[in-house]
Amino acid sequence: MNMDIDINTGTDTVTCRLVEARNNLGITQKELASATGISVKTISNIEKEITMPSVLYAMRIADYFHQPVTNLFSYHPSHENDKGDDPNGK
DSSP states (O other), rough: OOOOOOOSSSSSSEEEOOOOOOHHHOOOOHHHHHHTOOOOHHHHHTTTTSSSHHHHHHHHHHHHTSOOOHHEEEEESSSSTTOOTOOOOO
């Protein structure tokens, strides 16, 4: 069962595997929140793709699971608006 969550920022996508990681360890949102100092509401909002974690929160969560941040949160840039190598977007 694929439990990846894609958060679409309009042009880019972030895949969140937090629910899967929690389920693999058999821990609740409350337990993760307590261990990381992140509120249960914020953990829930990240999992429901209402919000993306800050870099600090992503690092705290990854540290808890002893995984690289990119195992839990993957960034996928949109190529729809790709303007090539020109830094001015031309």
